Amino acid sequence: MVAPLLVAPLLLLFAIFFVVPFVEIMRISFSGQGGALAGATWLMSSSLFAVIFLNTLKLALTVTLICLGLGYPAACFIAGQPASQRGIYLALVLLPFWTSVLVRTYTWALVLGREGLLNASLIWLGLSDEPQRFMFTPLAVHLGMVQILLPVAILTLVGVMTELDPGLARAARVLGASPWRAFWHVYLPMTKPGIVAAAMLLFILSLGFYITPALLGGPRHRTIANLIDLQVHQMNDWTSASAMALVLLATTIVAVVLLRWLVPDRTLHGGAG
Amino acid sequence: MHPAFAPARTFSETIGAPISFQAIGKRYGGVPALHEFSLDIAAGEFVTFLGPSGSGKTTALNILAGFIEPSAGDVLIDGVSITRLPTEKRNVGMVFQSYSLFPHMDVRDNVAFPLRMRGVPKAERHARAEQALAMVRLAGYGDRKPQELSGGQRQRVACARAVVFEPRVLLMDEPLGALDLKLREAMQDEIREVQRRIGCTVIYVTHDQGEALTMSDRIVVMNEGRIEQIGTPAAIYDNPSNAFVAQFVGETNFLTAALARGRLTFAGVDAPAPARLPEGWRGRMALRPEHFTRVVAETGGAPTLSGRIDDIAFHGGSYRYVVETEKAGRVIVQEQRRHGSDGPVVGAPVTLKFSLERAAFLEG
Numbered sequence: 001m002v003a004p005l006l007v008a009p010l011l012l013l014f015a016i017f018f019v020v021p022f023v024e025i026m027r028i029s030f031s032g033q034g035g036a037l038a039g040a041t042w043l044m045s046s047s048l049f050a051v052i053f054l055n056t057l058k059l060a061l062t063v064t065l066i067c068l069g070l071g072y073p074a075a076c077f078i079a080g081q082p083a084s085q086r087g088i089y090l091a092l093v094l095l096p097f098w099t100s101v102l103v104r105t106y107t108w109a110l111v112l113g114r115e116g117l118l119n120a121s122l123i124w125l126g127l128s129d130e131p132q133r134f135m136f137t138p139l140a141v142h143l144g145m146v147q148i149l150l151p152v153a154i155l156t157l158v159g160v161m162t163e164l165d166p167g168l169a170r171a172a173r174v175l176g177a178s179p180w181r182a183f184w185h186v187y188l189p190m191t192k193p194g195i196v197a198a199a200m201l202l203f204i205l206s207l208g209f210y211i212t213p214a215l216l217g218g219p220r221h222r223t224i225a226n227l228i229d230l231q232v233h234q235m236n237d238w239t240s241a242s243a244m245a246l247v248l249l250a251t252t253i254v255a256v257v258l259l260r261w262l263v264p265d266r267t268l269h270g271g272a273g
Numbered sequence: 274m275h276p277a278f279a280p281a282r283t284f285s286e287t288i289g290a291p292i293s294f295q296a297i298g299k300r301y302g303g304v305p306a307l308h309e310f311s312l313d314i315a316a317g318e319f320v321t322f323l324g325p326s327g328s329g330k331t332t333a334l335n336i337l338a339g340f341i342e343p344s345a346g347d348v349l350i351d352g353v354s355i356t357r358l359p360t361e362k363r364n365v366g367m368v369f370q371s372y373s374l375f376p377h378m379d380v381r382d383n384v385a386f387p388l389r390m391r392g393v394p395k396a397e398r399h400a401r402a403e404q405a406l407a408m409v410r411l412a413g414y415g416d417r418k419p420q421e422l423s424g425g426q427r428q429r430v431a432c433a434r435a436v437v438f439e440p441r442v443l444l445m446d447e448p449l450g451a452l453d454l455k456l457r458e459a460m461q462d463e464i465r466e467v468q469r470r471i472g473c474t475v476i477y478v479t480h481d482q483g484e485a486l487t488m489s490d491r492i493v494v495m496n497e498g499r500i501e502q503i504g505t506p507a508a509i510y511d512n513p514s515n516a517f518v519a520q521f522v523g524e525t526n527f528l529t530a531a532l533a534r535g536r537l538t539f540a541g542v543d544a545p546a547p548a549r550l551p552e553g554w555r556g557r558m559a560l561r562p563e564h565f566t567r568v569v570a571e572t573g574g575a576p577t578l579s580g581r582i583d584d585i586a587f588h589g590g591s592y593r594y595v596v597e598t599e600k601a602g603r604v605i606v607q608e609q610r611r612h613g614s615d616g617p618v619v620g621a622p623v624t625l626k627f628s629l630e631r632a633a634f635l636e637g
Contacts, residue, residue, distance in 0.1 A: 171373035173360040174338050174444075175434065176390035182361075185386075189377045 029242035039243030049227065049244065056223040060206035063145045067202050068195060071153030079161030090158065097151035105212045108144045109135065136218035144212040149205060153198045160194025196263045204252050224248055289317030289474040290351040290441035298345035299332055306332045308498045319468055321477045323485040324495035330478045334444055337476065339363050350442060366435035370447040372427045374419035380430050381415030387438040405433040408467060425456045432464065436471055445477045449484065461488050482522045486510060494518050516635050519559040526562065526604045531555045537629065540601035544576045547629050559633040562593065562607035565625040567617065575626040578604060582617050592617055596625060
């Protein structure tokens with residue numbers, strides 16, 4: 001009888017702060033002034049939405065891939081350290097993670113700005129005669145998002161990698177695999193669950209990014225989250241905003257299902273055993 | 274020709290290679306894990322490294338496998354130094370205590386892995402994997418995942434994988450440590466059988482002296498990074514060269530003894546000294562539990578110890594009991610059951626007789 005009570009607070013919290021608003025959003029998106037399909041009609045007809053939606057998907061995908069590409073070797077390195085020293089490296093990864101996203105984003109603005117650190121360095125090094133434009137470019141958005149999300153990638157991957165039996169790579173070596181082939185045929189496939197988990201997390205988080213694109217990308221590099229904000233605060237159009245929120249949710253679900261389908265459960269849970 | 278590229282054979286030829294450890298040393302920080310380890314192993318020999326944990330047995334094996342670089346010395350396989358060769362080029366098979374099967378591959382791909390790494394085409398490597406699986410009585414298990422197999426089956430897959438490329442040297446690192454007793458005994462026979470069929474040289478690491486005695490052609494008893502004794506199982510059991518070996522291999526009763534004027538005195542007994550001992554010798558006699566015989570009446574001149582029976586364990590074909598002796602402390606005795614005679618009784622006074630000819634005499 002106690003067990004159900006243990007999850008009761010969480011269920012209550014979810015009911016109040018997730019289910020209720022979610023139902024409200026559903027209701028709004030299907031009951032605008034233009035009828036039940038007003039939200040859907042707006043989505044279909046808005047070229048702005050189409051462009052921004054595709055850009056958001058592209059951004060989320062590239063940021064996910066860059067984070068995995070940068071995070072995987074770093075995670076390999078950390079997982080390969082003796083347990084006593086792993087904590088130091090994890091702390092180094094966590095340090096920026098504990099810093100507010102807003103602070104980190106503004107810091108990038110300081111670095112990338114016209115009078116920023118990067119421009120100053122380029123001019124001082126003689127690599128550039130005049131300040132280059134970095135702010136409000138895709139580069140700035142990618143840099144900011146990758147820096148913010150990288151710890152998520154590393155922590156997820158390290159978690160899986162430290163669970164691996166190091167004996168497996170040794171077994172591969174003694175049975176005739178070069179270090180590279182032992183990695184390719186044994187280590188990499190065995191870290192697949194970690195890669196999938198990290199990819200899901202990164203993609204879902206990237207899809208909903210708001211502050212970083214808003215501050216570093218400016219009006220020309222908006223994401224869906226920025227557009228939702230725009231519709232609500234500038235246009236006072238809750239119908240289309242809710243419709244977009246639902247599209248975002250649907251995209252997330254599709255992404256998760258797709259990844260699950262690409263990497264079946266069997267491999268996800270077929271750990272060493 | 275490189276053995277891996279030889280045409281598929283039925284595992285029958287002698288392909289073992291001689292191995293030579295030459296004054297191998299290994300230090301971790303300042304602490305020696307292995308000291309002046311020298312050993313020559315003949316082609317096709319089954320040699321066991323036996324010792325407690327920290328004895329250096331696994332270090333020696335890992336140096337041969339290439340997982341650890343020695344601080345000093347050289348290792349030769351078939352007369353060629355392999356100390357500088359990367360692990361994958363040493364062409365040795367290896368079985369691990371934790372099986373180390375690849376969980377993301379089915380059994381067939383696991384067994385075929387060494388062949389794949391050696392560029393054997395798919396059809397041939399699958400055929401050879403199936404052959405190796407048949408040898409360990411797992412024909413038809415190729416499509417299973419390792420996780421779907423029992424511990425014994427997994428270890429047999431690991432054996433098949435280790436020998437599928439017909440290595441001339443097979444290393445086994447406590448391969449049966451994770452299995453229960455019955456299965457372990459069955460697997461001991463199976464491993465010997467496989468080794469006989471392939472003829473490869475085997476180095477087998479264990480801390481289980483029973484396993485070492487059962488399986489080995491020769492045993493290398495190790496302790497604290499040093500070799501204590503090398504010999505056949507019978508030689509090591511019958512003539513342990515020091516107290517450590519006597520204690521570690523089999524059960525031993527120690528009796529302090531001294532020889533003076535042709536007489537050996539121990540535990541209040543005074544007996545004619547065996548000819549092989551020098552005058553003035555002092556040390557300990559090691560006597561196995563089965564060296565004692567419980568006598569009811571006449572001892573026939575053999576030395577005796579008397580005491581009371583304590584603690585009897587029934588072992589089916591034999592009894593094992595402890596005798597609290599008057600002069601030599603507790604003595605462990607193993608007695609074959611004989612039809613029609615009474616077994617030992619707890620608390621009963623007893624006289625034990627034994628022959629000095631079978632005792633091992635240890636210095637110090």
